[in-house]
Amino acid sequence: MFEKDIAQLIRGLRAHKGNEREYIQEALKECRKEVKGQDMDQKAAALLKLVYLEMFGHDMSWASFNVLEVMSSQKYLQKRVGYLAAVQSFRPDTEVLMLAENLLKKDLKSADKATMTLPLTTIPHVINPSMANSLLIDLLPRLAHSDPRIRKKTIVTLYRLALVYPETLRPAWPKIKDRLLDDNEDPSVTAAIINVICELGWRRPQDFLPLAPRLFELLTIGGNNWMAIKIIKLFSILIPLEPRLVKKLVPPLTTLIKTTPAMSLLYECINGIIQGGIMETAEGSSESDDIARLCVKKLRAMLVVEGDPNLRYVALLAFAKITTSHADLVSQHQDVILECIDDADISIRTRALDLVVGMVNANNIQTVVERLLRQLRTSGKATASDEPVNDRGIHDGIIPMADEDEHEAMTTIRPKEPKSTQAPPLPDDYRVSVIERILDMCSKDTYASMNDFEWYIGVLLELVKQCPTIMSTSNPGNAIGLELLNVAVRVKAVRLEATTAAQSLLMLDSRLQLFPASTSGGHGVLASAAFIAGEYADMLTDPDAILTSLLHSSSSALPPDVLASYLQTIPKIFVRLAGDQLATWDSSRQSYVILLTARIVHFLEPLTLHPNLEVQERAVEYLDLMRLASEAASNHQTGTESDVPLLLSQAIPTLFSGSELNPVAQAAIRKVPQPEELDIDTPINGDLNMILSQADYDTDYADDDNEVYRMYHEKPTAALAKSQRTAAELLEPRDNSRASSYQDASSGELDLEAVERKKIERRERYKDDPYYIDSDRLSGTSTPMHNILRSANGEELDVDAIPVMELNLDSRDTASDPERARIAKPARKPKRQFEIAADETLGADEPPASLPNQASKLSLARGKKSLLEVDSSGLSALSLAESTDSRNGGTALDYERRRAEEEEMAKAMKEVERLRLEMQRAQERIQPQDADEDGTVVRRKKKKKARVEALSDQPPPDDTVAADEATVKKKKKKKRQEDESQPKEEQSQDVIEDIAPIKTKRKKKRQVVFDEDDAAE
Amino acid sequence: MINAVLVFNNNGQPRLTKFYTQLDTAVQQRLISEIFTLVSARPASSCNFLPLPPLLAPANTSASTAHNDAPSLVTYRHYATLYFIMISTSTESPLGLLDLIQVFVEALDRLFENVCELDLIFNFETLHAVLGEMIVGGVVVETGLETVVAGVKSQGRVAKRPVNEGRGGGLAQGIWAGR
Structure with missing residues (x-):
């Protein structure tokens, strides 16, 4: 049979350029055959090929x-x-894993160090909790092995064991600690222990505090920079728990910073000082000032050093960590940091960007933002071909093998370089993140560092132009639009400018210029711009032009959310144009209004069939409204005397006017106090079931007392007497002559008193039913919220009477009293010449994180593990400190107990096996004629033994085993007798050796059959 | 800790993959190709730290703070035709990892004498052995060049690349070429 080793496979692959896939399929087929064969050499070679x-x-x-x-x-x-x-x-679901356990145990006890290393380095990859439990016993003694290489690998393996099975640390930690404290221990073992402790440390830092003296000693001895780095990392975790460490650590760290030739150690010293909070804890003292200055000086030097981008990168990382506490210190180095924003390297840029966000304050924000804007302007937008995703067909997967010519490989990569250094086109996601950062910086803490809003509006307009052309997952246009809206709402002083900006965005010609592609990412801004234009239509300089732009036929093709906002804006601007009360209603005005409505109707009509429901609904609603308006306008008599039709001057405007829209805090609605008498739990009607069942059969509606019948079939009769009219109704501009006339109309010659009584009864009954619409109240005030507030506050205070609710976030004392808080005068934070309206809220300000949906999202994110993550959360539950002393006895006990359990288990298994054999023999005696079945049983046992022999005393060539097997087959009957006489111990021992591989038995049997066949040949 | 060590060449052909967590083969391949896409687009003058590839990017940026178990650092070095990549958590030192890659490559150079990509292709078992001497289960156990080399040599003779291979110079060029 043709077979090849790994080198031949690789050579073959290299020779089959172009059709590697076929070659690999062929090779896999061969491997499949070879790996199942009997020749161990061939098996191993095939396996190596498979691994490759x-x-x-x-x-x-x-x-x-x-x-x-x-x-x-x-x-x-x-x-x-x-x-x-x-x-x-091996993967977590690999089934044979449990069979490997015994093998791992055996190899861990091997006399050969190389063999022993194999399970040590393999266990971390395949471990699971149940295996960890049983392997622990075999691993622990290796901690005392004479070879340091074995010792340190054992330590690390135990750490991985502890990750899946935290109990590991109970017996293992005291031993590892002894190793660490031992001065004569091999330095590389000590380093490995430090590495492991560094991994464990951040989970349970308090357990490692007792080690501080030893760690300090190791740090000052020096000699191993790798270890020093880890020790410093450890100390940075320990310092928050033991502030006294600061005093002790500052001198050696300062010396290290000043003297070490290793850049990595220098950096980690600075990093440790930052992370450990040494700069904060020792604040005020001259010593801490010194060290802070030293750190920042070194970091600055790292930024400006020529030719090492890595140092720039890590220095920016460190700077970013300082910003949270020492933003001023960092902003002193603004000059060098801003240089990094224009670095050719995108990694460095991103870091610098992160840093800059934390660094900005009122003084430097304009400089920083201008700088970022310049970057966006000067570097062209990335084209589709620049996208790495489209660049190479890499996402088709790796095409197997065959090394391409080296020079070819060079040519594919090199041309990218000059392009990226010359005028680097910014990748879209970077562009988006720059835009988002600018928005973040500017709006931080409700525009705390913003002192020129006119400039900011200009920036926003500029940003719209810089939105990436390709639609990405995150749409910066929306965010820009929301910012514009936010400014328009919060800062009254620049509302006019904001509206003008919105107007310029909405204009048709600028739209074509700003968003050339229909998929432009900037489109999102239009929704907010339209809203601003509608809401502050009075401020528009050219409402006519805006309406024309909005009604342009190309608007229908906008994304649904933008379109929906457009639809809401159109009637608002229509009101601005047509609803002027003072102007005379002459024929020119009449025709103008009719023309306007006709244009709007023309635009809306096709949209009533829009696939988006929101768009459809708004289109339908406003279409009818416009038709009504058109009718009203054309039917209304013109002339100098006559007024503007009421529908145009009163009715439609009231749809959109009212109290001003103010920003409301995210959590405010949840803080509306619930009235005590509000009982949501009691059923409205206790007999609901009975009524329902009755309704099924009862076709006689004559029963007037039936509540349900009355509720559904009796028309609510309007009342004349307004006994419960709310103050709000009185306060509202009395244009509801229309409304009251509707009410009056229904009042006929009915017995008014009886009706009134009934109504009061009903109102009493339903007063807390949020779904009951009281015909008495105007629709605007019939919300349950209104009811609830009123009943909670009593009659003397009517919420509707309070014109505008504006609350100050800072006034916590007043906030504690919800009622006073609600009445509180709008208090505004003066910020230079601008007033920025704060969010309205009730009661004390709560962190928005407490919102339930956010919290759940957070926990969801926690639940989702990162791909390569090794979860160490199990460790946090196990205290090491306790285990060191008081639990020591317990530990030993635990360990002993486990060992005892194992022994007991082995004994039990022996017993089971003995009984089984006895039964088997008994069966044999009973049915001596059924030789075949017996034979199988016996053979299986025998075979297994043979197999084990084959595995354990390797060199025995396979043919001897086969011969052995052959004899087994021949002397089957004899064997049976032998078997009976065989000493029990040997058998049971045999079995114990393979407690786990119950499943293997069948497989092994099959193999043995092969053996026999071979032998037969 | 170190979550994965990868070696691939300029074309993205893997030469060594070692994941210290069990990962589906298909996912491994996706991760390799994502990292290759990132790394191959970088000019030689840029720094040796990569942004997290999409597969590893935290789902929720706000939740990732102080979450030390998740990999947060992708460090790479480019030698001639090969990229060496290490993915690690925040407990590792970024500059230290760069040095570690250097030790790894130097150890390979000592074992193969002027190591080149071909050596690694044909002796990928040795490549694994060297790594096994330096990193066990994602934790660095040895950083000393001599100890690593001695450890690998104690496991058996290190084969040289087949003599007839590497004609044309391309691959047989030393790994230090161009540095």
Whole structure:
């Protein structure tokens, strides 16, 4: 049979350029055959080939059993292949894992150090909690192995064990700690322990505080920069728990910063000082000033150093960490940091961008933003071909193999370089993130550092132009629009400018210029711009032009959310144009209004069939309104005397006017106090079920007392007497002559008193039913909220009487009293010449994070593990400090107990096996004629033994085993007798050795059959 | 800790993949190709830290703070025809990892004498062995060049690349070429 080793496979691949896929399929087929064969060398070679191909994405999980076979080989080199295959191919769902357990245990006890290393390095990859429990016993003694290489690998393996099975640390930690404290321990083992502690440390820093003296000692001895880095990282975690460490650490760290030649150590010292909060805890003292200055000086030097972008990158990282506490210190180095924003390297740029956001204040915000804007302007927008995704067909997966010519490879990569250094086109996601950062910076803390809103509106307009052309997942246009809206609403002083800006965005010609492509990311801004234009229509300089732009036929093609906003804006601007009360109603005005309505109707009509429901609904509503308006306008008599039709001057404007819209805090609605008498739990009607069942049968509606009947069939009769008229109604501009006349109309010759009584009764009954619409009240005030507030506050205070609710976030004392808070005069934070309206809210300000949906999202994010993450959360539950002393006894006990349990288990297994054998023999005696079945049983046992022999004393060539098997077959009957006489211990021992592989038995049997066949040949 | 070590060449052909968590083969391949896409687009003058590839990017940026278990750092080095990549959490030092890659490559150079990509293709088992001496289960156990080399040598003879291979110079060019 043709077979090839790994080198031949690779050579073959290299020779088959162009049709690697076929070649690989062929090779996989061969491997499949070879790996199932009997020749161990061939098996191992095939497995190595599979591992190689696995690297290219060819799944080899099907071979997991064969992996196990090769792992159990006696030859080290074969074993190594098996272990490598296990590391590379075993997944959490690999079934043979439990079978590997015994093998791992055995190899851990191997006399050969190289063999022993194999399970040590493999266990971290395949471990699961149940396995960890049983392997622990075998791993612990390795901590005391004479070879430091074994010791340090054991330590790390134990750490990985602890991650899945935290109990590991109970017996293991005291031993590891002893190793650490031992001065004579091999330095590389100490370093490995430090590495492990560094991993454990951030989960339970308090447990490692007692080690501080030793760690300090190791740090000052020096000699190993790798270890020093980790120790400093550890200390930065410990310092918050033990502030006294600061005093102790500052001198050695300062010396290190000043003297070390290793840049990595220098950086980690600075990083440790920052992370450990040394700069804060020692604040005020001259020493801390010194060290802070030293750190920042070094970081600055790292930024300006020529030719090492890595240092720039990490320096920016460190700077970013300082900004939270020492923003002023960082902004002193604004000059060098801003240089990094224009760095050719996108990683550095992104870091600088992050940093800049934290760094801005009222003084430098304009400089920073201008700088970012300039970057957006000067670097052209990325074209589709610049997208790395489209650049190479890499997402089709890696095309297997065959090394291409080296020079070819060079040519595909090199041309990118000059382009990216010359005029780097910004990738879209970077562009989007710059825009988002600018918005973040400017709006931080409700525009805390903003002192020129006119400038800001200009920036927003500029940003719209800089939106990436390609629609990405995040749409910066929306965010820009919301900012514009926010400014327009919050800052009255620049509302006019904001409206003008919105107007310029909405204009048709500028729209074509700003958003050339129909998929432009900037489109989102239009929704907000339209809203501003509608809401502040009075401020529009050219409402006619805006309306024309809005009604342009191209508007229908806008995204639904923008279109919906347009539809809402159109009637508002119509009101502005047509609803002027003072102007005379002459024929020119009449025709103008009719023309306007005709244009609007023309625009709306096709939209009533729009697929988006929101658009459809608004279109239908306003279409009818416009038709009404048109009718009213054309029917209304013109002349100098006559007034503007009421529908135009009163009715439609009231749809859109009223109290001003103010920003409301996110959590405000939840703070509206719930009235005590509001009982949501009691059913409105206790007999609902009975009524329903009655309704099924009862076709006689004559029963007037039936509540349900009355509710559904009796027309609510309007009342004349307004006994419960609210103050709000009185306050409202009395244009409801129309409304009251509707009410009056229905009042006929009915017995008014009886009706009134009934109505009061009903109102009493339904007063808390949010779904009951009281015909007495105007629709605007019939909301349950109104009811609730009124009943909570009593009659003397009517909420509707309060014109505008505006609350001050800062006045916590008044906020504690919800009623006073609600009446509180609008208090505004003066900010230079601008007033910025704060969010309205009730009661004390709550962090918005407490919103339930956000909280759940947060927990969701927590639940979702990052791809490569090794979860160590299990460790946080286990205290090491306790285990060191008081629990020591317990630990030993635990350990002992487990060992005892294992022994007991083994004993029990022996017993079971003995009984089984006895039964088997009894059965044999009873049915001696059924030789076949017996034979199977006996043979299986025998075979297994043979197999184990084959595995354990390797060199025995296979043919001897086969011969053995052959004899077994021949002397089946004899064997049976032998079997009976065989000493029990040997058998049971045999069984114990393979407690787990119950499943293997069948497989092994099959193999043995092969053996026999071979022998037969 | 270190979450993964990858080596691939200028065309994205993997030469070594080692994930310290169990990951589906298909996902591994996607991750490799994502990182390759990121890394191959970078000019030689840029720094050696990559932004997180989409697969590793935290789903919620606000939740990722102080979450040390998740990988947050992708460090790479480019040697001649090969990219060496390490994905790690925040407990590793970024500059330290760069040095670690250097030690790794130097160890390979010592074992193969003027190591080149071909050596690594044909002896990828040795490549794994070297890595196994330096990193176990994602934790660095050895950084000393001599100890690493000695550790690998103690496991057996390190094969040389086949003599007839590497004609045309391309791949047989030392890994240090161009540095």
